[in-house]
Amino acid sequence: MNTHTMQVSESFRQNADQYDAQRRKLLPCFDDFYGTAVALARPDQPNVRVLELGAGTGLFSAMLLQAWPGMALTLVDNTAAMLVQAQTRLQAWPVELITADYDQIPSALNREWLGQWDMVLSALSIHHLTDERKAHLFQQVHNWLCPGGRFINADQISGASPKLERRYWSHWLDAIRSTDLSETAIQDCLERRALDRTATLMDQMNWLQAAGFSTVDLAWRHYGFGVFVADKSV
Structure with missing residues (x-):
């Protein structure tokens, strides 16, 4: 695990208890953002095998399972404290939890599953990677x-x-300052966001196309947040 990854993991470990309570306030477009991703994940067959990357406390996972309870879901995150919360939240469902950094995923997964996932999902995680690692992922x-x-x-x-x-950033900052979040909570979030390595729309679309996906689209966007969907050819 490199230094930057360790810093990201530590920042989330320190804030694991507050993460869910603050999420809606820190994401002004919360309902549309997650709602679009959940709708796109609607299974077209029973017992779909789903891998969620950077699953954190299982916030997105719970939305998926409540909407589509037949999913066989495996959660991966590099912060054990977050997955402890995910395990509690998802105890009604038979999920698998794996503590691993992105670079460790191939060895952490049972190799016979490689090439067998029906869906791979992620929410608010991949922007922590360098551009090179995003493209590789x-x-x-x-x-x-x-x-x-x-x-x-x-x-x-x-x-x-x-x-x-700058416009996207000021729009987001104005939105979170209009909530009842304390200034301490806002400053903590700004410190976490200083670790972000967010990429442009075109770069992310180009990397998906270069990876071999036959269809790549942006299903929804609000300023600095978006939902990408990419399908592999049959």
Whole structure:
């Protein structure tokens, strides 16, 4: 685990208890953001095998299982404290939890599953990776999916220019300051966001296409947040 990854993991470990309570306030477009991702994950067959990357406390996982209870869901996250909360939240469902960094996933997974996942999902996690690691991960995801499989990535998007990025940032900051979050909570969030390595829309779309996905689209966007969907050919 590299230094940056350790910093990200530690920041989430320290804030694991407050993460869920603050999430809706820190994400002004919460309902549309997660709702779009959940809708795109609607299974077209029973017992779909789903891998969730950067699953955290299981917030997104619970939404998925409440909407589509037949999913066979495996959660991966590099922060054990977050997965402890996920285990409690998801105790009604037979989920699998794996503590692993993105670089450790291939060895953490049972290799016979490689190429067999019906869906790979992620929400607000991949933006922590460098651009090189994002592009590599997208290629790995394509390899992990079975023919016809789907990748859904609900994540941050940086502005296409510094001017746009400043506008997106100020819009988000104004929105969270309009909530009842304390200034301490806001400053803690800003410290976590300083570790972000968010990429532009075009870069992320290009990496998905280069990874081999036959269909790549942006299903929804609100300023610096978006939901990508990429399908593997049959």
